[in-house]
Amino acid sequence: MNMGRIACAIGRHSVDSANVTRVSGQRVGRCRNCKAPMEEVEPHSWAVQKVRDAGLGPRAFL
Template identity: 50%
Template sequence: MKIGYLACAFGRHRVDQDAIRRVTGGVVARCGRCSTPLEQVAPNYWEVQQVRDAGLSHRLR
């Protein structure tokens, strides 16, 4: 297991600076290690974005 994936498992995601996008008044990006979607809540503060599980159930990932 890579150390980066272990850090992501503990919630220490790293924002991929090349993948930052502006979407409907917000800023979203992906983690550079595990591709988890992240949303900017405050300047320099990113939170994991809740995404539906492909519309197949009511679970959030």
Template identity: 55%
Template sequence: MKLAALACAFGKHSLDTDKLGRIHGLRVGRCRHCAAPMEETAPQVWEVQRVPDAGLGRRYNL
């Protein structure tokens, strides 16, 4: 297992600055290692978005 994947498992995601975008006025991006969707909540503060998993119950993918 790569150390980067282990860091993502513990919540230490790394933003891929090459692939930033805008959706409805918000800046969004993905984690460089695990491709988890991230959203900028405050200037230079990024959080992983909770995304429903195809309607298979109340579970969420992080």
């Protein structure tokens, strides 16, 4: 029984604080359970990143 996965399923991801990096002044990391990319939207408040640059991001691999 993986409680972390259940938390992710309801949107309560937990960032892996050991692997947080800083990108252009913003702290970014990944969920320790599902590896979803996350960003610190305000101090100690993390949210899953939204793709803002559609066409320049993952789609570049197509």
